[in-house]
Amino acid sequence: METSLVFFPQLNMCESKEKTFFKLVHGSGKEETSKEAKIRAKEKRNRLSLLLQKPEFREETHTGRSGQLAKETRVSPEEAMKWGESFDKLLSHRDGLEAFTRFLKTEFSEENIEFWIACEDFKKSKEPQQILLKAKEIYEKFIQNDAPQEVNLDFHTKEVITKSVTQPSLHSFDAAQSRVYQLMEQDSYTRFLKSDIYLDLIEGRPQRPTNLRRRSRSFTCNEFQDVKSDVAIWL
Template structure:
């Protein structure tokens, strides 16, 4: 009986079996390099923000009421004492907002600012539409900038806006303030951005003041816009 031997030249049995592993390993290395480049780009952008924050005159794009604020050399140190001191200062608020934008988590500070602006309204006729706008933007389920508050707070706020008063968002605003105080504010204080700003203030306090630069609201908005393109 004869043995028939079939040959399949298209099958390369001598090809290295680890080839798929090499491809995956190469893809992983490329992914790591891309991540490293993104982190480097983020550090460069934070450095750019720091350079702009060195200015001592900043216009804050606060809703309906932009105001000029002068930053003393000691102010950044005070911002580390409490979240309230940070938010009370126009320059601190602007820097904190830009930091949150860099983390894609600016909805809390924007809601807080919207509530502060809402409480300035003195016309009862405008309260209803303004309250509904804030509720639809930040409170209701699947809102475009939905803040992370509990169901009870949402329900209380929903009932409050049926007969809107200047205090109808107070509960929700307090809850969001607590969230920022426990979460994003400590990260801000630990960020290289804030550390570098403190270091810069200390240098200037020691007599090495640098020539101040002009920093307008347009410049701040441009800086904040740069954070939104981080991908």
């Protein structure tokens, strides 16, 4: 029996060896390139380290930080001292309101001051459509159950607002705003006056980074049932 041999001229048996040899050479080049890149990166790190050790570089960095801190502490100690006279004086000053808001954020209770500010803005509304839209926004953000920034109100106050929000007036949130004001004044404000944020201001020290801490609300609106709902202060 004869065996037939079939030749495929397009098949080059040497080609695989050449490719293998090329890959080996090429791979070696890549490896060498990688080593050179690592050496250059190490040299850059060394140069940067030497640069950071230079006195003039450290002085420039320190000056930049000091300038930033000076900008943050633009409130004079004399002005900050006035905020301790009353809660109303604190909120009536723009920087005082900002400092108090920063303090509330450390206690995760900034929804109270944000609700108060929203109510102040709401009472400036003039057009009926604007009153309706803003009232709905405040209700959905701060009042309704499971609102994203729900404030701590008693059931009766929430129920009154819920019934009036479809046809709101400029005084729809007066009772709620008054209660939140009393909560902040008798609870958060007293702690603010003892906080590092306030003490740094009255002593003229640069503001230090504040640590956020979760705390439970120590007061509820039911504890203030005996407090008069005098909304005349908002008119």
